[in-house]
Amino acid sequence: MGERIQSKKTFICSFCDCSASFSKSWKLEAHICKHTGLKPFPCVDCDKNFCTRYQLTRHQLNHSGDKPHKCQADGCVEAFATHSSMKNHMDKIHNNEGKPYKCDHQGCGKDFSKKHQLKAHMYEHTNLLPFHCSVTGCTKEFISRGRLDHHKKVHEGYPCEEDGCAFQGKTWSAYQTHKKEHRAKLPCDTCQKQFTNDRFLLLHKRHVHLGVKKELACPRKCGKSFRRQFHLESHVLSEHKGMRAFSCASPGCGKRFAMKVRPEVS
Structure with a gap:
């Protein structure tokens, strides 16, 4: 292939x-x-x-x-604004015939389009979870195959995809943290500070070593200017639009901010 x-x-x-x-x-x-x-x-x-x-x-x-999306079923004149709305209509109204897996529990009669959906549904009648972890020593059970597959990652881990690296994270977040270690480090030829992005390296050289101060004037003509786009956007949102969607998580603080994250200082 x-x-x-x-x-x-x-x-x-x-x-x-x-x-x-x-x-x-x-x-x-x-x-x-x-x-x-x-x-x-x-x-x-x-x-x-x-x-x-x-x-x-x-x-x-x-x-x-x-409503450009017409129902594709013969004899149906319904039309919808989006393709997803039309698809939902098809699934709910016209596709009931395509559900060959029927629950045989007395008095139920529900049917499903896929076998694993029927197996998950049977839990409602038996209280027995249908999907079992096959790893020796693990007795966990799950209501769906998707949850079982997600659980298996606890045993399998998340191996690093870089050649020659034997790291295997136990969690997705640990794997993501490890990936950062493989990013190319770009050193500043003046102070040897390292960056993972050539744009940040260029900004560092301009601001720290060349003394170039980029000034971004407030578009609302209030007279203020800023070195970073982040600070300019935060200023416009908080001072001119009164929008402070994020509050400090420290108990008793109460301060609110327009932006969720703050940039690192060069």
Whole structure:
């Protein structure tokens, strides 16, 4: 078989300490919402807001009345604004015939499209979980195959994919932490401080060693300016829009902030 071609991820999150990258711009837009807690795409016809322009465009079909997705069942004239709505209609209304696995428990009569769904359903009648861990010494049981497969990772671990590395994390978070150790380190040729991103290295050289201070003026013309985009965005949200979605977790503090994370200092 041919080697699998990986999609090039050209849309990179600009928040410090975040290495997320995406192959599509709308996926990056949705990711940014996790940092800011904001939904920057408002609908002009109602009070709803969305994380991405794609979500907004799909929502606006509900206002326009345009329903381009026709039900594919013979004789059905229903139409829907989105493909997912049409698919849900097909599954609920027309696809009941495609459920060959029927519960034979007296008085039940439910049917399912897949065998593992029927096995999970039988727990409601027997209280016996159908999926058992096969690892010697482990007696755990689960209601679905998906939960069993997730549990198996506790025994199998998460092996490092780098050549020659024998690391095997017991948890996904431990594996992700270890992966950072393999990222290429880019040293500053002046002070030898290391960076994992060439953009951060360039900014470090400009600000620390060349003394170049990039000034970002507030677009609201209040006279303030900032060195970092993060600080400018935080200023506009908190001072001009009054939006402080995140509160300090320390008991008795009560301070609120516009942004969820703060950048590291060069």
